[in-house]
Amino acid sequence: SHHVSLHTNRNDELGDLANSITKLSNELERMKSERNEFLGSISHELRTPVTYIKGYAEIMNRPQLSREDIVSFSKIIQEEAEKLAELIRNLFELAKMDQHNFVIVRENVKICDVLYSVEKRIRPVLSEKNIHLTVNCPDGLEAYVDPNRLQQVLLNILDNARKYSSKGSQIIIDALETDDYMTIAIQDEGEGIPKDDLPYVFERLYRVEKSRSRHSGGSGLGLPIAKEIVMSHGGKMTIDSELGVGTTVTIILPKGE
Ligand code: ADP
Numbered sequence: 001s002h003h004v005s006l007h008t009n010r011n012d013e014l015g016d017l018a019n020s021i022t023k024l025s026n027e028l029e030r031m032k033s034e035r036n037e038f039l040g041s042i043s044h045e046l047r048t049p050v051t052y053i054k055g056y057a058e059i060m061n062r063p064q065l066s067r068e069d070i071v072s073f074s075k076i077i078q079e080e081a082e083k084l085a086e087l088i089r090n091l092f093e094l095a096k097m098d099q100h101n102f103v104i105v106r107e108n109v110k111i112c113d114v115l116y117s118v119e120k121r122i123r124p125v126l127s128e129k130n131i132h133l134t135v136n137c138p139d140g141l142e143a144y145v146d147p148n149r150l151q152q153v154l155l156n157i158l159d160n161a162r163k164y165s166s167k168g169s170q171i172i173i174d175a176l177e178t179d180d181y182m183t184i185a186i187q188d189e190g191e192g193i194p195k196d197d198l199p200y201v202f203e204r205l206y207r208v209e210k211s212r213s214r215h216s217g218g219s220g221l222g223l224p225i226a227k228e229i230v231m232s233h234g235g236k237m238t239i240d241s242e243l244g245v246g247t248t249v250t251i252i253l254p255k256g257e
Pocket of ligand 1: 218219
């Protein structure tokens with residue numbers, strides 16, 4: 001009977017092993033198809049601006065173009081080239097993050113100073129749309145973060161708030177602190193995000209309604225990059241939104257090392 005039980009144990013072990021291998025190979029398949037899907041999206045995203053650039057460059061060869069046409073076509077070419085450059089920059093940044101080649105240089109940072117400098121930087125573009133920005137920050141709030149990366153995250157979120165808000169609306173930034181953490185919430189009164197899309201907005205190249213964000217120049221990489229940066233600080237990033245009411249993006253970061 002000793003023999004039999006050993007035998008059964010071995011069979012159990014083999015069964016477990018076979019199960020693990022099946023699970024692993026399913027997981028590999030899933031990763032492969034995810035990667036293929038991502039590569040497909042990337043080539044689509046890269047192709048679109050190239051198509052515009054080629055098309056308008058060709059049109060500009062036609063005789064008897066008015067000065068106005070030339071100015072407007074060359075503007076389109078410049079904008080599309082800028083989109084392309086931005087897309088490549090962002091893809092490269094994500095690739096570095098995936099390889100853990102992403103450098104974060106932390107120091108003790110006065111968070112309100114970062115918020116005010118971000119405010120100063122974005123104010124001109126906000127005023128083009130007559131958007132009013134309020135920053136509420138408790139004096140003396142400090143955290144051990146990379147100030148440039150934090151600035152990048154905030155500019156990203158604020159640029160979304162601007163893009164998807166209508167003229168004359170409000171954006172409010174609220175910074176708060178607890179014993180170990182600080183929270184920065186960026187609230188807008190923009191068009192909001194449909195419930196069904198909300199779980200996916202942190203996925204790479206995901207966009208709500210391709211056309212709306214194509215029109216506003218988005219690439220669908222802003223939020224994923226911001227989230228990676230926040231997570232590499234040991235923090236969390238969440239988004240709440242109601243269609244037609246507005247969106248709040250919240251980042252939570254540990255204050256200490
Ligand atoms: P994009 O570069 O297209 O803005 P993001 O990754 O920054 O890409 O955002 C993903 C999608 O989430 C956007 O395409 C947009 O539809 C939606 N979104 C993000 N922020 C907001 C916001 N503040 N208000 C409304 N929609 C937003």
